[in-house]
Amino acid sequence: MKVIVIGTGVMGKNHARVLSALGYLSGVVDVDEKRAKEVASRFNVPWAKSPQELNFDAAVIATPTETHYELARALIEQGKHVLVEKPFTHSIAEGEELIELAKEQNIVLGVGHIExxxxxxxxxxxxxxxxxxxxxxxxxxxxxxxxxxxxxxxxxxxxxxxxxxxxxxxxxxxxxxxxxxxxxxxxxxxxxxxxxxxxxxxxxxxxxxxxxxxxxxxxxxxxxxxxxxxxxxxxxxxxxxxxxxxxxxxxxxxxxxxxxxxxxxxxxPLKRELVDFLGAIENHKAPLVTGADGLMAIxxxxxxxxxxxxxxxxxxx
Ligand SMILES: NC(=O)c1ccc[n+]([C@@H]2O[C@H](COP(=O)([O-])OP(=O)(O)OC[C@H]3O[C@@H](n4cnc5c(N)ncnc54)[C@H](O)[C@@H]3O)[C@@H](O)[C@H]2O)c1
The missing domain is CATH 3.30.360.10 (Dihydrodipicolinate Reductase; domain 2)
Structure with a gap:
């Protein structure tokens, strides 16, 4: 399974480190080219400014909250599994739409409530x-x-x-x-x-x-x-x-x-969270923190x- 990390700031770097150690990291994405290149070279994976340029099965979205919905919607529509960092979305309506879409596409949608x-x-x-x-x-x-x-x-x-x-x-x-x-x-x-x-x-x-x-x-x-x-x-x-x-x-x-x-x-905790997300995809089951949990928190x-x-x-x- 190939997993990419979108957003290579404070949290995205940690996701990239743990996914690389687990052997799943296949690329990183950031609108900031310098950040993406730096993290890509550290973990020896390709980088891009948009997820569409990479080949993958699942993505971690670790960008600012305002961007979660647009990024997640596009990925879910393409049938990708998605782990969205907390807070899940900026608005309740956005979160509800993503949950519905994930059900239709039969993909795993998790939310990064790491604690x-x-x-x-x-x-x-x-x-x-x-x-x-x-x-x-x-x-x-x-x-x-x-x-x-x-x-x-x-x-x-x-x-x-x-x-x-x-x-x-x-x-x-x-x-x-x-x-x-x-x-x-x-x-x-x-x-x-x-x-x-x-x-x-x-x-x-x-x-x-x-x-x-x-x-x-x-x-x-x-x-x-x-x-x-x-x-x-x-x-x-x-x-x-x-x-x-x-x-x-x-x-x-x-x-x-x-x-x-x-x-x-x-x-x-981040390693346990990512292992749970990957296990949910591999075993076709819900992750510990679902989209519904992320929605309830917001x-x-x-x-x-x-x-x-x-x-x-x-x-x-
Ligand atoms: N679980 C935790 O403990 C924890 C800790 C910190 C942050 N977070 C969450 O992680 C997310 C990111 O926070 P951060 O502190 O890493 O922020 P950050 O500002 O350090 O990093 C965000 C990165 O996303 C990039 N970016 C912005 N828009 C993008 C887009 N459309 N496509 C690709 N890249 C884009 C930025 O260039 C930046 O490099 C937030 O949702 C935050 O709440 C979670």
Missing amino acids: RFNPIVSFFKKMNRDGNLITIGAKRVSSFPSRIRDVGVIMDIGVHDIDVLRYLVAEVAEVYARGGKIKHEKYEDHASILLGFKNGKNGYIETNWLTPKKIRRLWLTYDDCYAEGDYIGQWVEISSSKMRVDEFNVYDAEIDLNIRHINLRREE KIAQAALRSLNTGRSVEVD
Whole structure:
């Protein structure tokens, strides 16, 4: 199977590196000739300014969000399998059209919600004891990325947590968001998002482009333990105590806290994502993150943006 990467910027270079190591990379495309040539020569594959000039079976689209729809539509119409970087598309209508088209053409359409492939998310998915989860939260903050021009922080990085929380808990019924722009001239650069899930649980996401330190954390509060995971360090920590808070005065009691720190086996999430996409094509099955998942993430992100602009909570369709 021949796979090309369209867009050889920050993310496209990583896709090219991993696909080359897996033995699948057959070419790279970029409208910026210099970038395309540089990445092509590093991995010893042909380059082009348009995918039409290359021979391939599947493509990874790692270009700015605004371009995802046009590029993906043309490829799907030609019967190519496509992995589109997150956020899936700029508008909900574009995402819906691509999903329909992919069904008609019987091709694999995946979306690059890479954090589902982080070992900490796989760990929490396995340990998820739906019944006694009380709340879930995520923090994704870092400094200003000057290259992201076409979306705000919710669509750019908030969608990672929206997808993970939805994957771990349930479909989202309602969203309330506060935030705004301090540094970005056009879009929001900080947001706090409260999610109400259809199973009655709640979730919270804090995201911004204004923090000097890069933090990527996820935490889950159960009725008998508290679990926290670090996406970067790929570790989880589970804290539990035999003490029942209703039996004691919490301020006087000696809390016999049992903390287990678990360093997970380190794995590159992008490699796991691409192996899953290639496996879906080879075995004619759905990838872990489908077009429908990508669409749901942007629906929730857009509901958060509506909430942020109106000051009201918004129901998710
Ligand atoms: N999954 C992740 O963790 C992650 C991380 C970073 C970026 N991304 C996503 O990857 C995508 C690209 O982001 P980036 O940070 O790599 O951007 P970037 O600006 O570094 O790179 C984008 C590249 O696409 C090229 N390009 C633009 N329009 C094109 C077109 N029509 N055809 C071919 N090439 C075109 C540009 O010349 C540029 O080289 C975005 O959707 C972004 O959200 C995902």
